[in-house]
Structures are given as structure tokens and as C-alpha cells.
Amino acid sequence: MTRATLHVRFAGPLVTVQDNGRTGHLRYGVPASGPMDRLAMAAANIALGNAPGATTVEISMGGAVLECGEGPLTVAIAGGGFSVDHAGAMLAPWTVTTLRPGQKLNIRPGSWGSWAYLAVAGTIQCNQWLVSSATHSQSGFGGGALHTGARLEISDAETRDAREGDIAQPDFAVPTGRCHVTLGPQDHHFKEGATDLFFACPYTLTDAYDRMGVRLDGPALPLDEALSIPSEPIVRGSVQVSGDGVPTVLLADHQTTGGYPKIATVVSCDLNAVAQMRSRDTLRFVQVTPRQAIDMARDYAAKVKTYLSDISAARGNLMQRLMSENLISGVVYDDPKRSDV
Amino acid sequence: MDMRFVPIADHALLIEFDAPASDTVTQAVASLDLALGNAQIDGLIETVPAIVNLLVSFDPLRTDHDKITAAAKTCLSERSNVTRNSTQHSVGICYDPAFATDLAAVAAATGLSEDAVINAHLGGEYSVLMYGFAPGYAYLRGVPEALQVPRKPAAVRDVPAGSVVIAGPQCLITTLTMPTGWSVIGRSPAQVLRDDPDKPFLFDTADTVRFTRMSRDEFHAQSATPR
Numbered sequence: 001m002t003r004a005t006l007h008v009r010f011a012g013p014l015v016t017v018q019d020n021g022r023t024g025h026l027r028y029g030v031p032a033s034g035p036m037d038r039l040a041m042a043a044a045n046i047a048l049g050n051a052p053g054a055t056t057v058e059i060s061m062g063g064a065v066l067e068c069g070e071g072p073l074t075v076a077i078a079g080g081g082f083s084v085d086h087a088g089a090m091l092a093p094w095t096v097t098t099l100r101p102g103q104k105l106n107i108r109p110g111s112w113g114s115w116a117y118l119a120v121a122g123t124i125q126c127n128q129w130l131v132s133s134a135t136h137s138q139s140g141f142g143g144g145a146l147h148t149g150a151r152l153e154i155s156d157a158e159t160r161d162a163r164e165g166d167i168a169q170p171d172f173a174v175p176t177g178r179c180h181v182t183l184g185p186q187d188h189h190f191k192e193g194a195t196d197l198f199f200a201c202p203y204t205l206t207d208a209y210d211r212m213g214v215r216l217d218g219p220a221l222p223l224d225e226a227l228s229i230p231s232e233p234i235v236r237g238s239v240q241v242s243g244d245g246v247p248t249v250l251l252a253d254h255q256t257t258g259g260y261p262k263i264a265t266v267v268s269c270d271l272n273a274v275a276q277m278r279s280r281d282t283l284r285f286v287q288v289t290p291r292q293a294i295d296m297a298r299d300y301a302a303k304v305k306t307y308l309s310d311i312s313a314a315r316g317n318l319m320q321r322l323m324s325e326n327l328i329s330g331v332v333y334d335d336p337k338r339s340d341v
Numbered sequence: 342m343d344m345r346f347v348p349i350a351d352h353a354l355l356i357e358f359d360a361p362a363s364d365t366v367t368q369a370v371a372s373l374d375l376a377l378g379n380a381q382i383d384g385l386i387e388t389v390p391a392i393v394n395l396l397v398s399f400d401p402l403r404t405d406h407d408k409i410t411a412a413a414k415t416c417l418s419e420r421s422n423v424t425r426n427s428t429q430h431s432v433g434i435c436y437d438p439a440f441a442t443d444l445a446a447v448a449a450a451t452g453l454s455e456d457a458v459i460n461a462h463l464g465g466e467y468s469v470l471m472y473g474f475a476p477g478y479a480y481l482r483g484v485p486e487a488l489q490v491p492r493k494p495a496a497v498r499d500v501p502a503g504s505v506v507i508a509g510p511q512c513l514i515t516t517l518t519m520p521t522g523w524s525v526i527g528r529s530p531a532q533v534l535r536d537d538p539d540k541p542f543l544f545d546t547a548d549t550v551r552f553t554r555m556s557r558d559e560f561h562a563q564s565a566t567p568r
Binding site for chain 1: 347348349350351352353355362386387388389390391392393394395396398401402405406471472473474475476477478479480517519538541542546
């Protein structure tokens with residue numbers, strides 16, 4: 001059993017441990033949590049040869065600097081267009097690399113995106129809650145937040161040099177500024193014209209943005225005078241409108257119920273890209289029917305499956321890659337005993 | 342009761358009972374919840390019972406709103422056969438002034454003495470309406486009318502976990518140190534979040550709860566003994 005350690009030399013707010021989340025506990029007030037961008041987390045894990053939902057570190061706009069103590073350890077980074085500095089060398093934002101003892105990995109916000117994922121070739125040792133390491137940010141339950149000075153221990157640590165190199169970024173990971181929603185379920189609690197306004201006008205993401213959700217800025221959506229609805233279930237993607245008419249898109253750590261009406265609900269396959277938007281970005285809501293939403297979810301799942309399958313294969317070690325690129329053909333001697341990978 | 346089946350995005354259905362909140366509706370929600378849980382419906386992920394409605398979350402790759410609606414209608418037509426066993430819980434509470442930071446204010450607002458507030462709270466028969474807001478926040482209905490006070494205009498920060506808080510007809514035992522606008526009238530050593538994978542939460546919806554008074558010494562003794 002090989003161990004590796006990563007020392008957290010710096011971590012901004014909202015840098016947390018996440019696996020793909022816990023289901024089945026909404027009825028007890030527990031949201032799924034897990035990654036804000038499920039696609040990016042799966043990409044980091046798959047490119048490294050892990051299960052798609054293996055425990056990762058979710059890195060916020062605050063960034064993180066990790067130093068390899070015991071090692072070596074191969075890691076993958078994916079999500080947004082973060083700036084990735086490995087021991088002074090700038091890497092692609094989506095990449096697999098091997099950290100040697102003493103080397104630092106500095107992950108900072110780059111050209112786009114709000115969340116990046118660090119997957120490791122091994123198992124991150126952390127607390128579990130309800131059979132998941134996903135951190136519920138308000139309580140800290142699960143693997144928890146990483147703070148400057150913390151240390152991550154990785155068991156069964158490996159180097160996987162056959163995995164090293166850039167990870168192809170899918171075009172559908174990038175936010176388009178459009179977000180598909182179905183109407184309701186409480187659109188009837190708004191004054192006439194509110195839903196027209198909601199679809200006609202752009203909304204801007206504000207700084208009130210965390211793992212629970214993001215508050216928007218734009219035309220107020222007037223609620224019905226006779227508003228008194230009993231607390232109702234909320235899902236990830238609910239667009240809840242508070243008494244002052246301000247909409248909030250609820251995300252991974254959403255409260256499970258709320259007494260404010262939900263004017264619309266984001267189709268699940270748009271949530272990854274929406275979560276990668278930043279404060280001051282502009283969002284337009286586009287209405288689809290529930291049937292169209294299901295078709296979109298199925299199309300998206302098929303695209304994701306193809307993409308993850310494409311990045312899942314190991315590229316081979318250095319020698320094999322040089323061979324496949326035909327750079328040194330005829331130069332290397334043919335050794336039938338070589339059978340690594 | 343009239344029903345509404347409202348599709349939500351690509352992955353959920355809200356089943357609404359078209360009636361104001363009442364024990365009858367709560368019972369209907371609980372029965373439907375149980376029936377859906379027992380029905381082994383393909384693609385169903387989880388159900389979330391609330392006050393007048395119930396959310397069904399499903400996998401859009403395996404099923405859709407129409408299929409879940411049809412399955413729920415079947416459950417509704419058969420649900421009279423389904424009854425659930427509700428558990429009666431006895432939960433300790435300490436009304437020591439150090440814990441009951443709003444006891445005096447509740448007494449002033451209701452025109453009762455502090456002892457009368459305590460006795461009224463102890464006399465209440467509470468039922469677990471639903472969980473909501475945060476992990477383990479079980480909304481208990483049954484605060485006696487004489488004791489019903491509105492929410493505070495602004496939330497108070499850092500109210501300790503285990504606080505027993507009331508607002509209107511509802512009472513809850515907090516599980517996290519969080520802000521709350523409800524009135525803090527005591528503290529309970531009850532662990533709503535349990536370290537037990539088979540039963541991670543103390544209450545199920547429709548369970549009943551009675552509070553029993555404990556001294557500060559008893560409170561500390563029970564708090565020190567994990568259950």
C-alpha cells in the first residue's frame with residue numbers, strides 16, 4: 001500500500017472534497033451535494049482511469065496550492081479554463097500530470113469557469129457521511145472543506161504515466177449564456193406578465209454565489225398578493241423567487257424545501273455549464289416542455305457517454321506514444337520482452 | 342381530493358393535493374409516499390413528502406413524467422390498503438435560562454408566565470410533518486395555540502445545535518449551528534442526526550413526539566452519553 005500526501009499550502013473559500021453525491025436523503029433535509037459540474041469531475045476521474053464518481057477536490061474561484069509531500073502521485077485536473085501551474089510549468093487547464101515530492105501544483109481561475117476538479121490516482125482519505133464523501137457546505141458533513149495548512153492523505157497512490165497529457169475538453173462544457181427551463185411548478189403564484197418578463201429579459205449572476213445557489217440580478221418578478229404557500233420540495237435547478245421578486249438558481253447544496261414559489265426549473269443537463277458561469281455573466285432563460293427536457297437529457301447523456309469513452313483509454317507510456325507518433329520508428333530496438341502496459 | 346401532477350424539468354414530478362394543509366392531507370401524503378416506496382417503480386430515485394404535496398425524483402434515462410404519473414395514479418387508487426406504523430418518541434428538553442434565550446420574550450408576547458409557557462409546550466402533542474431546510478430539520482406541528490408566536494423580523498446568528506425553537510404552530514430541534522428567526526425556548530440532547538447507517542435520522546414523517554422536561558444536570562448527563 002503506497003501512500004502519498006498533499007499539503008494544502010493555500011486554499012480559497014469553498015475548496016471542498018466531493019464525490020458524486022448522496023441520493024435518497026432529500027426527505028431528511030439532505031441535498032445530494034457532489035460536484036457543481038458533474039461532467040468536469042467525471043472527466044478528471046475517467047481520464048485518470050478512476051470510476052467517474054471517485055472522490056475529488058473541488059476547487060473554487062479562490063484557487064488552491066497543493067504541495068506533494070510523500071509521492072509520487074499522478075493527478076488529473078478538469079473543469080473550466082483554470083490556470084494550472086505544475087512546479088513552474090504552465091499546463092493545459094484539463095490535464096493529467098505526475099507530482100513528485102516537493103513539487104507544487106497551483107490552480108487558479110483562468111479564462112473561464114468557476115469550478116475545477118482534482119482527481120488522484122489513489123484514494124483520498126476523508127470522512128464519509130451517509131455513504132458519501134461529498135461535502136455539504138453549510139454543515140461541513142462529508143469529506144469537508146480544505147483549508148490552508150491541511151494535509152490530504154492518499155492511500156493506494158500510484159503513478160500512471162500512461163495517462164499523462166492533456167484531456168480533450170468537450171465543447172458542450174462551455175457555458176452558452178442560455179439556460180433551458182421548464183415552467184413552474186409554482187408559476188401560477190406570480191402576477192400576470194412575470195413569466196413573460198422572466199423569458200424576455202437577461203439576468204446577471206451576482207456575487208451571492210456559493211454551492212447552495214446563485215442569486216440573479218434583473219427585472220423583479222412580482223409575486224401574487226395572496227402569497228402564502230406551504231413549504232414545498234426544491235430540486236437542484238429550481239429557480240426560486242423571494243418576496244422581493246429576485247430569482248435565485250438553486251444548486252448542489254440547495255435547501256430541500258422552501259416556502260417561496262419556483263417560477264421555473266433548469267433542465268438537469270444545463271446545470272453543469274450554468275455552474276461554470278461567473279458573477280456578472282449574463283444568462284437568458286429559454287422555455288422547453290417537459291418532454292423536450294427529457295429528450296435533451298437523453299441526448300446529453302449520449303454525448304457525455306461518447307466523450308468519456310473517448311478520454312478513458314490510456315495513451316501508453318512515453319515509448320509507446322513516441323512509437324505511435326512515428327517519431328523514432330526504426331531507432332528503437334525491438335525488444336520482445338518489453339511488455340509494460 | 343383533487344390532484345395535480347406537475348412535471349418539473351426532466352427529472353421530477355410534483356404531486357399536489359389541492360387542499361389546504363390539514364392532518365387529512367398530511368396523512369394522504371404519507372400514504373402515497375409509502376405506497377410509492379413499496380411499488381418498485383422503474384427509474385424512481387426518491388420521494389420527498391411535504392405538507393400538501395410530494396416530489397418524485399426519477400432518472401430521465403429510464404422513465405418520464407407520464408410513466409411516473411401513471412404509476413402514482415395506480416398507487417393512489419390502491420393506497421387505502423397501505424398504512425404505516427408511526428413511532429411515538431419521547432424527547433428530553435431543558436428550559437434552563439442559559440438555553441432558553443427567548444423564553445422571557447415568548448412569555449411577554451403571549452401574556453403567559455414563563456412556567457405557563459413551559460407547561461404549554463410540554464402539553465403539546467407534536468407530529469413530524471416533514472423535514473426541510475437543512476439536514477435533520479424535522480418540522481413538528483402541534484405548538485398549542487396559546488403559545489404560537491410569529492417569526493422574529495430578523496434571524497439571530499449562531500444558534501447552537503440542539504436548540505428547541507418555535508414559530509407559529511411549528512416546533513423543531515436544530516441539528517446545526519445556524520441562524521434562525523424562530524424563538525429559542527430550550528435545548529434538547531436528542532440526536533436527530535444519528536451515527537447509525539441503518540437509521541441515520543431519528544424521526545420519520547408522521548411519527549409523534551412528546552417533550553419531557555429535564556434539569557440542566559440531566560441534560561449534560563444525557564448529552565455526554567452518545568446513543
